[in-house]
Amino acid sequence: MLFNSIPFLVFLPLVFALYWGPASKSLRRQNLLVVAASYVFYGWWDWRFLLFIAAGSLWTYALGLADLRGARGRKRWVWLSCLVNLGILGYFKYCNFFIDQFLWMASRLGCAPHAAILQVVLPVGISFYTFQMVSYTIDVYRREIEPTKDGVAFLAFVAYFPQLVAGPIERAANLLPQFLAPRKFDYAQAVDGCRQMLWGFFKKMVVADNCAVWANSILNAGAEPSGGALWLGIFFFAIQIYGDFSGYSDIAIGCSRLFGIRLMRNFAFPYFSRDIAEFWRRWHISLSTWFRDYLYVPLGGSRCAMPLRIRNTFAIFLVSGFWHGANWTFIAWGLVHACCFLPLLVFGRNRKHTDVVAAARAWPSPAELLRMAGTFLVVLLAWTFFRAPDIRTALDWIWRMASGAPGQGALLSGLLTSVKSLAAPGGICLLVATEWFGRRHAHGLQRLPGRKALRWAIYCALIALIFFFSPSQSREFIYFQF
Amino acid sequence: MRRFIVQISLFLALLLGLAAGLATVCLAFPARFLPDDDYNMAWLDKVRRLEATCGAPQRLILIGGSNLAFSLDSERLAREAGWTVVNLGLNAGLGLGYALATAEPYVRDGDVVVLVPEYGQFADWDGDFNRIAITIDVQKQPASALYRRGMYGLPDQLAEYVKWKSFNLFRRKTVFTDATLRRSGFNRLGDYVGHLGKPSPGFEVARAKDVARLDPAIFRALSRYVAAIKTRHPQASFLVSYPSFEARSFDNQRAWIEAVARELARLDVDVVSAPEDYRFEAELFYDSAYHLNAEGRRLRTERLLRDLAKWQAGRRAGLPADGP
Structure with missing residues (x-):
């Protein structure tokens, strides 16, 4: 179901x-x-x-x-x-x-x-x-x-x-x-659970499913997409997979709270990370901590000589990639992350960012913004392997992306045919804004205005967005296949 | 707990009220944005012709989706075999159930009803929101007409319909399906001829279908439909032929097509064609795996003429139809 x-x-x-x-x-x-x-x-x-x-x-x-x-x-x-x-x-x-x-x-x-x-x-x-x-x-x-x-x-x-x-x-x-x-039934828990579910449905049905239309149109196109189009396609895929998977987690956690059971947090706004180490403390937390406790630590973890620490780090990233599916592309995805993690590990900077970005401020500093953009770029590069059907295609895509050829105008104008096609870019803007201002909390909708009428108006608006902008064919969650 | 139930109930009541209000507005007011020349407006002409030809001798009513509209030369059927043709094929999205329900009051003794649904229609009797739009916005009938034609699939279709209409409420003019297709592209017998002579814009090859999704209830409904009309009009005949289908699409869906053919052969109708006879190469298609170009249309019409002649000859000789 x-x-x-x-x-x-x-x-x-x-x-x-x-x-x-x-x-x-x-x-x-x-x-x-x-x-x-x-x-x-x-x-x-x-x-x-x-x-x-x-x-x-x-x-x-x-x-x-x-x-x-x-x-x-x-x-x-x-x-x-x-x-x-x-x-x-x-x-x-x-x-x-x-x-x-x-x-x-x-x-x-x-x-x-x-x-x-x-x-x-x-x-x-x-x-x-x-x-x-x-x-x-x-x-x-x-x-x-x-x-x-x-x-x-x-x-x-x-x-x-x-x-x-x-x-x-x-x-x-x-x-x-x-x-x-x-x-025992807890009113506050149940209400917050409903909000978290609503936010999860929005992320899945508005953001992820509409981004999937863009990503699939570009990345599944029979003709070979240009570098610019590929950047766009991988960008939409990055948002799609985040909206899809963190949306599922929000629905699951929210739903569970209705039954008085607390599930662990699985995502903590990973695209606001300032380096890859922070990204992995915020992305699919339940899996990365699982590998940490049952693979990394038994192998010696970080309490051993540097060569062994490097081996252990590569082991968890490669196994984590292979966990996602039986394809070399997933292993390559893990490998890219391991390689990007390596300098942080060697120079002892892998636990530099353990707090929330711009914790005491509304906006990030230029340096933080640059770090977030750089991390996101590395993550995009790794998603290329994750999304490609095989290694050869992934390398071809990266080669084209590096060549920097502009996007395919015809392809994009084909995608921008109606109000509904703006759902993906519009949804992304709403997602980023809400999660940025909610980044100190467990989910995007945890802190809402005190006035009930305003809160209800927000719920109705989100439900209307889900109703009007979700594609007619509901899609399965990506992570079901893993 | 009580507080939670009360709050949730109030919120759901508010939502339901908003949804009901929006649905009522959409159903009560026919769209003003549909141009007269919209493709789906041709449904009016088709139903009008169905009505006007009631009682005509040797009437041939063709029921199916757009494969009939694009891929058949009804004028040639009329000219060479003397049929009074009514081609009801417009859009598979209307659903086979809706097309059959529309034709039902107009079928008379002596009519020959040829069922040529697209293969996909055997998984989805209800069609999509098109049937609501056709009823409310094209035919300008009240919402109660939907109820009279059966409640099948209505909740899902209603949601899609409300979305479609709401998105277009503030637009001056829009089109239903494809902007390049027009009501004026149809001839008087109900064939779409606007695409003839134009180069193919390309089309998607149909993918394989899971045979488990074939809906046995559709065949039972078809059987009941035929039996009900034959009770009132024993001289009416029901035939089954197959839609034109592009070769690779056909091969992809071969298991599905064979399952459809097996089920249709069990019905109390004369199956006059074999699916394989209507499998055509890709170069004969226009913009979909079901829509033939001029040359394809000529070949398909010839084959249907041959099948119908064979059926007529068999009937005159008092023999059962050969079948595929």
């Missing part, structure tokens, strides 16, 4: 009413309802996906219980649990990639082996909930949390519908205790 669909408009109020109505009498009933609702939400795509999530949850839960009984060979159990979970993920996500690479290498060596490409359908959100289960197993192994005996709460933790298919990737230490404790 998509957040931006009619079934969800019916589903959410129904689950909300049952959750705070009949189910509110006991914690177990509320958790059972969360599990049932989450399975309906997930099964809406394909009921067969439920088999994987249910089997994975039960497997992880059972191994957690084995740990509770003080089973010997804990290390073996944790390895087994992680290998099974990551093995399933690897099969669905990377099987064909490795077959392809094997065939390519074999052909280079003069052999012609016969291997069929498998018709594998990737279950939606498998990368997200698998990582969540793996984090539980490792945290239990490290004794950072107690393994839970409450199976229903554990199933709710894995399948919790607001964040099931595209995160934030929650840690057991944050989410699981919330399913084990009674919840």
Whole structure:
């Protein structure tokens, strides 16, 4: 079920009413309802996906219980649990990639082996909930949390519908205790949750979906786009992916607050970052901290010699790229980020900007503005790899962008045909302005005028913008494919 | 909790009120911005001809989307086979359901109704907001006419319609679909001839369709439609032919087309053509994978003439139609 669909408009109020109505009498009933609702939400795509999530949850839960009984060979159990979970993920996500690479290498060596490409359908959100289960197993192994005996709460933790298919990737230490404790309805939380959802819908349906029209028209065009057009296309893609993914996260976090459950923050206005290190503290926070805690730190983190620190940094960026999909372009994307991060690491400047930009001022200084623009430019360059279908195309695009040929007038005038085509540039302006002035808060709409009439007028205006300017065909969220 | 419910309810009531007000304005006032020469205004001429030819001998009513408008020479059908042709093909966005509902009151004994829907129409009986716009803004009928023609798909279409109309409310003149297409481009039998002799502006090849999206309810609705008319007019005949379709698009959608053909063969209608017979090469098309140019149109008309002659011969001999 998509957040931006009619079934969800019916589903959410129904689950909300049952959750705070009949189910509110006991914690177990509320958790059972969360599990049932989450399975309906997930099964809406394909009921067969439920088999994987249910089997994975039960497997992880059972191994957690084995740990509770003080089973010997804990290390073996944790390895087994992680290998099974990551093995399933690897099969669905990377099987064909490795077959392809094997065939390519074999052909280079003069052999012609016969291997069929498998018709594998990737279950939606498998990368997200698998990582969540793996984090539980490792945290239990490290004794950072107690393994839970409450199976229903554990199933709710894995399948919790607001964040099931595209995160934030929650840690057991944050989410699981919330399913084990009674919840009380909090008016302020619920209202702010609704606002955050509204802002998320705006980012997704107005900004991202309209930017997608521009980006796809330029980057999917059969004719070879000029350098100028490519800059524009990649710019719109950068905004599209931010609006799409952070929009999803806002909807997920806001929706969860309606149920009295707090999810971790996933985006903190990353395009206002002053260097790449700051960008990665603000972009897809739940994934970057996951890799930090479960890969970077075990490898030695930053408490080791510089060569090892460099190796560790490259490891998390490359794995992070590969997590996004089975294509060399994603690995190249990670590599570009790692290379840009490297000078900051070597010169010890990677934690220089840990505060909010222009924290005590309304506007940034010229130096801050330059730093933000420079960082954004580097991020754009990296998005080129992310968006291109293959490495060769990405390099070709970058070559053209560097050549600086002007944009294709005909292409742009074709895009600017009606009032609706201004939705993307207009939406971007509104997004940037709102997020700039809201950058000290958790989301763009957290601080609104005190007068109720004015607040309601803002809500109505945003809803009108969503209604009038969202493309008629609703699009899936980009991160569902990962 | 109570406070939250009250506030949310009040806000939703406000929103609903605003939405209902906007929808009412859009439905109550026909657009003034549509020029008389708009492409979709041709629907008026088509319905008028349907009405005027009631009771004419050997009447052939063609129902489908723009494949019929662009890709058929009705004058030749009339000239060579003596049919009184009414070509209702205009826009697949109207939905097959709407086109059939429009024709229903005018079908008489002796009429031959040929169904030639675009393949995509078998996934979407309702069409898009075009049918509301045609009813309210072109035919200037009250909104109740929409209700009389069925409520299928109305909520979605209404939202799209309100968007479309609101965006155009303050414009002096606009067009419905494509600015290069005109009502004056149609001939008196309902064929679009404005594109003949013009170079192709290019078109998109249709992509593969997931056969799972084929809607069985559409075939049941078709079956009910045919049965209902045959009860009132037993001498009316229903035939099925296939739209002209560009070769690569056809190949991309072959599984879909075969599934459509299988379903149509089960209906109580005479299937007079085979889909493959109307698969044409790309150079015969104008601006879409369904719209033929002059040469393509000539070939398609010849094939339909042949299919209809074969069907007539079979009927005279008392044989069932050959089928594809």
